[in-house]
Amino acid sequence: MVSIRYYPLMLKSPVALLDLVDRLASLMRAEFRRVGAEAGLMPVHMQALMFLDQVNRFSNTPQALAEYLGLTKGTISQSLLLLDRRGLIERYQDEVDKRVVRLRLSSLGEAFLGQANPTELWQVASRDVSANRVRYSVSVLRAILYEVQAQREGPPFGVCHTCVYCQRKSQRIYHCILFGERLSGPETRKICREQTPKSGHLSAGE
Amino acid sequence: MVSIRYYPLMLKSPVALLDLVDRLASLMRAEFRRVGAEAGLMPVHMQALMFLDQVNRFSNTPQALAEYLGLTKGTISQSLLLLDRRGLIERYQDEVDKRVVRLRLSSLGEAFLGQANPTELWQVASRDVSANRVRYSVSVLRAILYEVQAQREGPPFGVCHTCVYCQRKSQRIYHCILFGERLSGPETRKICREQTPKSGHLSAGE
DNA sequence: ATCATAAAGTATCGATTCAATACTTAAAAA
């Protein structure tokens, strides 16, 4: 009996999209390898540095990085050890929960990232794609990402200001009902692990 | 204690798109690892099997696979050896150029792919995304992929029937000018290493 | 309060990928 395994490579097929995502990631991984090779760093190290460069002070933990990359905390711990030995990151204990280790780029790490510029190839390659098309694709991929994480019972990681718990108090002040914390405007545009989307903010589109 | 983890969000930026591509690929890689683990296969083995399932008869070589995944031929050779030992693929010499090894899935390999179904998670996750939105995103990512390949001077690896060398002779007969061979309809829906996109299939949009 | 359980992180070990290098064979070019 012949089973249907894959849809043929038709442009409408989600599998075609998966192929592209996979292939682009493979090539960028090779690029990260190339860029990091001079400094003796592996692709996963470059990804960790880029993660720490972009994440805010509430998400800079080994566990969050492990979830982000789909690796185990033990594996990540090793990569972070190497980055620490090279002086590219700094680790410090969380004040409230003393089990938690917080991470940040060192000045050396920031300098290295700025000089190595691992996303340059991607930025050059997407130079001629309009902001609209980028935004549209981002919304599609994020919808899929949301579902992938839901399937695997991972944290939802949705946008804060589309969450039912996010309430606007005044012009510049937001408040999260769930955690009872005040949020700045920029913070509400980041992704929250506990996000619960309002209706009309998923999959249907922009 | 409940913790909040924020992740950055830059809707219009190409780097945001790269983040999503990278992250989705990381999670799918973890999924491939999970699916292949029962059979003792690594993510790269799953990717190789999926590649062989989708590639046309001009591109089913170790070299093509290496370029597709951004790895060296020596690395790929090892992965293929394992798949051969497991009886999941078959290797045979090319008739014309005897240096070339051709690859195909064995019936066991096909059965395994059908049963393991590594893309199931992705298909479920993208179930509610419309065909139009998928197609739009595919066109955006393909444009970026084409530029990445151009920058790195690698072959583009596109779908046959969007290629300038693919010409329709009659209702069911196609012809590849580059290879000078006749193509069946299904064949034109596979991935080809030498694909050169027609104008209107890149960057400008659909 | 006390004990049990869970969570964050680290250490260690083994398996496997992956790059680098050298080598073989065959094709192409001189």
Next chain:
DNA sequence: TTTTTAAGTATTGAATCGATACTTTATGAT
């Protein structure tokens, strides 16, 4: 023919990565 290039394999060594066990701290139950 001779030389050079290309496809593929074998070997070796480094380093990722998962699994497991362990430490420390936080949380929950009795």
